[in-house]
Amino acid sequence: MSTSYDREREVALHAVRKAATLCQAVQSQIDPSVIEKEDRTPVTVADFGSQALICNALREAFPDDPIIAEEDSSALRKNQGVLLQVTQQVQQIRSGVTPNTVCSWIDKGNAGEYSDRFWTLDPIDGTKGFVRGDQYAIALALVVDGVPQVAALACPNLPADLDDDDAPTGQAFIAVRGDGAYQVSLNGEDDSGTRIHTSDAETPANGRFTDSFVSAHSAHDMAKETGQRLGITADPIRMDSQAKYAIVARGDAEIYFRLPRPGTNYTEKIWDHAAGMLVVEMAGGTVTDVNGDPLDFTHAPLLTENTGIVATNGHFHDQVLDALEMD
Structure with missing residues (x-):
């Protein structure tokens, strides 16, 4: 494996793993009535919590890298009840954080404009799937000179094998340009994973x-x-x-x-x-x-x-x- 982006790969994988832990905890608490009431609170909590954890991890490792992410804290600051829920979830991963700290971490993702090197993040991709208890993803990529170079795609509800009803769920997909793509268990400690390939169907x-x-x-x-x-x-x-x-x-x-x-x-x-x-x-x-x-x-x-x-x-x-x- 190339060493060019080894550090970025490691940080990205660990960041989406932590975010997936928070999102799984929030999703497990969703009441079925949420779907009928179209209550976005659970996904809001998970969205903001996921972004806070990942943005902070990136800024600690790569303080000069801009981050273009989906959320900002402006709406959250106006709803202290939801902000408290987000803070409590983040505290399960990073103890001692305050609401203001959480908001500042979220806003590290507000770069907003293109630069020669930046990260882009969707803290929860698949809102409706998240609320239903189905598929969603945490999607993080490093873009350099306009080309994605590192990707960490966490799919907490995706089974290791779609054809196996007993296959464990919780997969991450890691890719570095020029180094292939790998499937890694979200719930394990192995960072190397198994190399994956597209199908060989020719028609x-x-x-x-x-x-x-x-x-x-x-x-x-x-x-x-x-x-x-x-x-x-x-x-x-x-x-x-x-x-x-x-x-x-x-x-x-x-x-x-x-x-x-x-x-x-x-x-x-x-x-x-x-x-x-x-x-x-x-x-x-x-x-x-x-x-x-x-x-x-x-x-x-x-x-x-x-x-x-x-x-x-x-x-x-x-x-x-x-x-x-x-x-």
């Missing part, structure tokens, strides 16, 4: 695709029609968060679609894709937008130069793009 008809669980996040009908044109007969794997990138990277699916819904002008955020993209690429796959263009991280925090996302196992990417028939 899309033999594969499966995955897209968002929630139709508001991706055009399900367009994905289905594209799958039919490619001859795919298997049912799609639908799940929340960048866990979709992870299952493409380790060969559970061959294609991940995030297709813009007709009539919308949504622009993707960098923190929703930087970590997952690198994991797939270092596992042997290919990631572009729907036009075949590489993802452009030089306009942070938005992917303003890109439309939609297509990730594949790398064997038939152009064929998938041709089948999309985007207007």
Whole structure:
């Protein structure tokens, strides 16, 4: 393994592990009625707590690195009850912290603009999955000169094997550009992990695709029609968060679609894709937008130069793009 980013890899993995511990603790306390009431308090607590822990870990290790993260503490400071809950959760990991300290850690993620070297973080990707008790991810990536170089993608509810009902859950996916991608248990002490590869399916008809669980996040009908044109007969794997990138990277699916819904002008955020993209690429796959263009991280925090996302196992990417028939 290259030594270029060894320290960054180590810090990133340990940071997402700590954040995953906090998120799992909060998720285990969610009452089913939360779903019916659309109470965002649990995910709010986990979002802010996760960001606080990771931003602090990064600043302690790399004090000069800007961080572009999803949250800031302004709303939290106005709700002392939720701030207290966030502080109590963070104290389970870092004892003795105060509410003001927690807010200052969260705001270390407010860099907001592109620089030659920065970290980008989504403290909880897959809000609805988190509340339902399903898939979500903690996504952290280091971007250098506009290119993701290190990724730590924690998926606390993802089993080690989708086909094994008894497989342990809680996986992290670690990638360093040029050094491959690895699956590491979130609950273990081994930092090296097992190297993963995309599937060896050479035609899309033999594969499966995955897209968002929630139709508001991706055009399900367009994905289905594209799958039919490619001859795919298997049912799609639908799940929340960048866990979709992870299952493409380790060969559970061959294609991940995030297709813009007709009539919308949504622009993707960098923190929703930087970590997952690198994991797939270092596992042997290919990631572009729907036009075949590489993802452009030089306009942070938005992917303003890109439309939609297509990730594949790398064997038939152009064929998938041709089948999309985007207007």
